[in-house]
Amino acid sequence: MPELPEVETVRRTLTQLVVGKTIEAVQVLLPRIIQRPDDIRRFETELTGHTITEIGRRGKFLRIIMDGVVLVSHLRMEGRYGVYPADEQVEKHTHVIFTFTDGTQLRYKDVRQFGTMHLFAGGEELKEKPLSKLGLEPLDGDFTLEAFSQVISRRTTKIKPALLNQEYIVGLGNIYVDEALFRAKIHPERPASGLTPEELEVLHAAIVSTLEEAVAAGGSSIKSYVNGQGEMGMFQHSLQIYGRKGEECRRCGHPVEKSVVGGRGTHYCPACQTLASLTS
Missing domain, CATH: 1.10.8.50 (Helicase, Ruva Protein; domain 3)
Incomplete structure (x- = not known):
């Protein structure tokens, strides 16, 4: 399972690749990845039109922060993100596709299918599970x-x-x-x-x-x-x-x-x- 250094590296990479991009459409190919909301169509529609403003991290969780909503993503055993041209063939084990207005896609692939995604209104993600009960961040100033x-x-x-x-x-x-x-x-x-x-x-x-x-x-x-x-x-x-x-x-x-x-x-x-x- 990716630990803090791996997730932090993904965070930094995605910051370079997707911050500033606006979501045109979302396609969920494996519904059980989505833990919140329980309505997959709602998940897809509530993300449409939002622009990614920041990629954050809390422990081993990624926080994909947008204008009004936050997507909390856990990679679990073998989850990974990649950015591709929208017309490039979708590879096996791709479970969620975020299509941007610039013609690129952020794709989530997971061979083991253990990864999770939770969607929250902005600011609410830190008050509820899975982030609400997490402990000290070892690379933060509060880790004295x-x-x-x-x-x-x-x-x-x-x-x-x-x-x-x-x-x-x-x-x-x-x-x-x-x-x-x-x-x-x-x-x-x-x-x-x-x-x-x-x-x-x-x-x-x-x-x-x-x-x-x-x-x-x-x-x-x-x-x-x-x-x-x-x-x-x-x-x-x-x-x-x-x-x-x-x-x-x-x-x-x-x-x-x-x-x-x-x-x-x-x-x-x-x-x-x-x-x-x-x-x-």
């Missing part, structure tokens, strides 16, 4: 050490599931949680509430630096992710721990191990990331 510590230190669950919980911190998924915990030398099974203030400070910095570097590299193309121009991300070449089971740890040389933590495959170095705290 104090705010992070307050959220995490109260959790008795293991630190990895705590970081994956989108109601606490948004945008983090399996790849970047493993990478941040490795940078911070924190075992993924440590209780979140048991982290010392020093460890929380190191982890906070590791989350920010990992995400910033991933965004700068265009995200990670582990499976099928590409941005809105069909380009792969490059951060997978910088991954220190994720996907390296059995290989030597790049910090200490110990073999990288993989286990299941909170139902997710988890990579870590048992020598660098011990179950004891840094101060024990």
Whole structure:
């Protein structure tokens, strides 16, 4: 599933490609993609005539902001957007087509068909699901050490599931949680509430630096992710721990191990990331 860096990269790409364009028509080819409203024809007609003014992001969700309405889109496993000439043949697995007045189309393709779209009146999208209960944005100014510590230190669950919980911190998924915990030398099974203030400070910095570097590299193309121009991300070449089971740890040389933590495959170095705290 695309995580914050991948969705942020798509956001930036779509900003270049579709901001300022006006929707002439919408065609929904797979109705279950549309979660709101439940009337597909209403979805198509309510978007017609609107101009895209901004592409925003909240966690792993895209916010396609128009003059009066906002489309909230989640890519899920393999959803992707692309801009094409309207007369170019529509490829398989294309489920929603937005035709613009300039003769181009924004097409949403999704092989797995897990993506979702919700349409709201402008400003209402942040007050209702799926965005209303999302947590701290790790690349925003509000993601201070104090705010992070307050959220995490109260959790008795293991630190990895705590970081994956989108109601606490948004945008983090399996790849970047493993990478941040490795940078911070924190075992993924440590209780979140048991982290010392020093460890929380190191982890906070590791989350920010990992995400910033991933965004700068265009995200990670582990499976099928590409941005809105069909380009792969490059951060997978910088991954220190994720996907390296059995290989030597790049910090200490110990073999990288993989286990299941909170139902997710988890990579870590048992020598660098011990179950004891840094101060024990």
